[in-house]
Amino acid sequence: MIATAPPLALQAPQLMTTPPLLTMTGVSRRYGDVVALRDVSATVYPGEVLGIVGESGSGKSTLLRMMNLEDMPDAGDYRLALPDLPGNLFDLDRFARRMLCATRIGIVYQNPHLGLLMKHTSSGNVAERLLIAGERSFAALRGRAREALDASEFPLDRMDARPLELSGGMQQRVQLAKAIALEPVLLLLDEPTTGLDVSVQALVLDTLKRLQRDRAMTIVIVSHDLGVIRTMADRVMVMRRGRVVEQGLADQIFQDPQHDYTQQLVHAKL
Amino acid sequence: MTIATLTKPWEAMSYGFLDASAKRELRRKMLKAIAVPGCQMPYASREVPMARGWGTGGLQVTLTLLRPSSVVKVIDQGADDSVNAASIRSFLSKVSGARETWDTLEATIIQSRHRIPEERLRADQVLVLQVPNPEPLRPVEPNMSVARQMHADADYGRLWLILYEQIVRSGRVMQGAAYPSLVNGRHVMTPSPIPRWDVPKLHMAQHLTFLSAGREKRLYAVPPFTRVEPLVFSDVPFQVEDHAALTCHRSGLTGYFMNEIPQGGGGSQFELSDSNLGIKAIRQAEGAEARVGSTWYENGKMPQ
Ligand SMILES: Nc1ncnc2c1ncn2[C@@H]1O[C@H](COP(=O)(O)OP(=O)(O)OP(=O)(O)O)[C@@H](O)[C@H]1O
Ligand SMILES: [Mg+2]
Numbered sequence: 001m002i003a004t005a006p007p008l009a010l011q012a013p014q015l016m017t018t019p020p021l022l023t024m025t026g027v028s029r030r031y032g033d034v035v036a037l038r039d040v041s042a043t044v045y046p047g048e049v050l051g052i053v054g055e056s057g058s059g060k061s062t063l064l065r066m067m068n069l070e071d072m073p074d075a076g077d078y079r080l081a082l083p084d085l086p087g088n089l090f091d092l093d094r095f096a097r098r099m100l101c102a103t104r105i106g107i108v109y110q111n112p113h114l115g116l117l118m119k120h121t122s123s124g125n126v127a128e129r130l131l132i133a134g135e136r137s138f139a140a141l142r143g144r145a146r147e148a149l150d151a152s153e154f155p156l157d158r159m160d161a162r163p164l165e166l167s168g169g170m171q172q173r174v175q176l177a178k179a180i181a182l183e184p185v186l187l188l189l190d191e192p193t194t195g196l197d198v199s200v201q202a203l204v205l206d207t208l209k210r211l212q213r214d215r216a217m218t219i220v221i222v223s224h225d226l227g228v229i230r231t232m233a234d235r236v237m238v239m240r241r242g243r244v245v246e247q248g249l250a251d252q253i254f255q256d257p258q259h260d261y262t263q264q265l266v267h268a269k270l
Numbered sequence: 271m272t273i274a275t276l277t278k279p280w281e282a283m284s285y286g287f288l289d290a291s292a293k294r295e296l297r298r299k300m301l302k303a304i305a306v307p308g309c310q311m312p313y314a315s316r317e318v319p320m321a322r323g324w325g326t327g328g329l330q331v332t333l334t335l336l337r338p339s340s341v342v343k344v345i346d347q348g349a350d351d352s353v354n355a356a357s358i359r360s361f362l363s364k365v366s367g368a369r370e371t372w373d374t375l376e377a378t379i380i381q382s383r384h385r386i387p388e389e390r391l392r393a394d395q396v397l398v399l400q401v402p403n404p405e406p407l408r409p410v411e412p413n414m415s416v417a418r419q420m421h422a423d424a425d426y427g428r429l430w431l432i433l434y435e436q437i438v439r440s441g442r443v444m445q446g447a448a449y450p451s452l453v454n455g456r457h458v459m460t461p462s463p464i465p466r467w468d469v470p471k472l473h474m475a476q477h478l479t480f481l482s483a484g485r486e487k488r489l490y491a492v493p494p495f496t497r498v499e500p501l502v503f504s505d506v507p508f509q510v511e512d513h514a515a516l517t518c519h520r521s522g523l524t525g526y527f528m529n530e531i532p533q534g535g536g537g538s539q540f541e542l543s544d545s546n547l548g549i550k551a552i553r554q555a556e557g558a559e560a561r562v563g564s565t566w567y568e569n570g571k572m573p574q
Pocket of ligand 2: 061
């Protein structure tokens with residue numbers, strides 16, 4: 001049905017009647033001479049999975065860092081549909097920003113060293129999130145860390161091992177547990193399975209899909225692997241040189257790519 | 271015009287050993303430290319006739335506070351008569367004219383390493399603690415400028431994480447001395463290497479406490495009537511050392527912090543760590559005149 005409808009380039013699915021959860025408008029960011037993002041706008045609806053694809057250096061990770069309020073743009077507006085924080089989130093002060101990204105947004109990095117304290121225990125890594133959010137009961141910390149690790153299908157008998165001693169797939173599961181521990185409104189995944197071998201990659205993707213289904217989570221996933229995007233995403237945004245060159249429903253993008261670059265991408269994959 | 275008219279007449283040393291500008295700088299930092307309880311203030315840390323690491327931070331604060339009418343007590347691990355305590359005390363008295371004392375009740379300034387006296391301090395007394403390592407975040411963040419940002423953000427999750435992992439590993443909090451404590455609901459400080467036993471004495475105390483690290487060049491303060499709350503989980507209560515039931519074999523006192531003295535047969539005896547309290551108790555028992563003030567702990571318990 002949807003695949004045969006006329007292309008709705010740059011449009012959100014019309015079936016969506018709820019207002020978007022995430023709205024980003026006109027975000028630009030340059031690092032010296034490099035323009036990492038050029039006037040990027042994005043919308044994500046509640047419960048939806050937005051996939052971002054693009055070649056290396058196209059600004060995918062930078063965009064995700066902006067969504068996680070880790071880095072500030074030169075210009076742009078960013079809103080999440082949170083009743084207590086109605087304005088442009090880029091205008092928040094340092095403290096509010098840190099609280100927001102610790103409690104309402106979860107992120108999984110491609111490089112576990114960015115997301116985990118390698119020398120602390122795995123359960124402790126998850127507990128730290130809860131501690132920042134103000135949890136002060138040891139029993140509750142322990143219980144909620146265990147729950148989150150379990151939901152990420154992490155082997156619980158290793159929950160007090162240090163991530164340093166774990167396999168890559170397990171490290172990603174710890175990151176995931178940490179990201180979902182506070183039931184964030186938005187989950188950001190930056191190449192969560194890149195670097196894992198194919199069978200482990202499939203298992204981690206399974207976990208992600210199950211979590212998404214069970215909790216109706218809103219996810220933005222970045223990958224240069226079209227296979228990953230195809231299995232996960234409802235809608236796809238294609239980036240090149242800091243710009244969004246095409247976006248639309250996943251089926252549409254994969255079956256009927258409009259932009260030259262997207263056509264090359266899809267055909268190279270098939 | 272001669273050089274002599276432009277310079278001051280020769281003096282053996284300036285009052286209180288430190289020169290006036292050093293004391294002025296310290297006083298400013300001390301006032302700042304009082305204004306933001308628990309927040310570490312960097313200071314210049316001058317040379318004093320003592321090696322760094324032996325209490326030079328405490329010494330500089332004390333020198334700045336002293337005046338001829340002061341009465342000064344110096345303790346090292348609770349004792350007034352250890353070499354270090356005795357020589358610091360006589361130095362302080364020599365450069366300021368302040369009177370020396372061993373008696374906590376009589377002192378107006380108490381400089382201490384490792385202990386807070388067992389007798390309650392009053393509003394007219396100042397406690398100066400010598401601190402070797404003022405940064406509570408050091409074990410979790412080796413980069414000091416990042417640590418400073420974490421203080422600014424009140425980002426103390428990783429300190430809690432250490433306590434969490436101690437309980438996971440050992441079933442209880444293993445942190446002994448220098449227990450991280452939240453001051454005035456805002457800054458976490460390390461209360462020098464005092465035992466956990468002494469931490470509750472700082473909470474809503476009547477007296478002013480300065481903590482100063484000479485090597486690290488930082489000082490911080492707990493003003494009177496300021497909250498000092500050790501970091502604890504709501505379901506794992508803060509516990510002081512298990513000394514409440516021990517009896518001092520010399521003074522016969524029970525319910526205070528004790529030093530353990532191993533005996534030949536493999537057993538051990540205990541002796542009051544606050545040695546002046548023990549001396550006064552023995553004097554009283556012998557019928558001599560000695561006044562023992564009210565103590566923070568009563569029957570080994572700290573009243574809430
Ligand atoms: N902190 C930074 N300082 C300087 N340049 C940066 C910084 N972050 C990103 N860039 C530059 O911005 C551009 C976009 O980088 P980004 O990491 O967002 O790309 P990407 O799409 O995630 O690439 P990849 O697929 O390789 O991860 C690159 O040219 C990069 O060098
Ligand atoms: Mg990237």
